[in-house]
Amino acid sequence: MKTVAAFFVLVFLTIVAVKGQPGFGSRRCLCQGAGVKMVNPKFIEKVVIHPVSPSCGHLEVVVTLKKMGQRCLNPESLFTKHIIEKIANKKRSAQSNMS
Structure with missing residues (x-):
């Protein structure tokens, strides 16, 4: 009986340890490839910047375009x-206005 209990504890600890580890090559980046160099600024509805993270090893900039997707x-x-740079300047000016 003790052997069975020890076996289940070992299996449980192995599952917990493996689940927390990122798999080989399992990066979860939103962008595949380098991305486009430019879009028409008048079509930009929203800009989201995703910094480097454990799940994706590079900076990603995703724009939502009016009627054209992302x-x-x-x-x-x-x-x-x-x-x-424009986004950073807006954030700086908004923070200085709050002070």
Whole structure:
């Protein structure tokens, strides 16, 4: 009886340990590939920046376009860097207005 109980405890601990570990190659990035270098700014409805995380090893910039769905922007393009800078400036100005 003690052997069966010890076996179940061992199996349970193994399952808990394995479940918490990321699998090999199981990154959960939203964007596949580098993404587009530019989109027409007048079609941008929303911009979401996903920083580097344990589930995805690179920065992702996802834009929602009016009536055209979502697109991933290449974070290395000048257009995307400009968008990120504009968002950072808006956040800074909003924080300084609250102070």
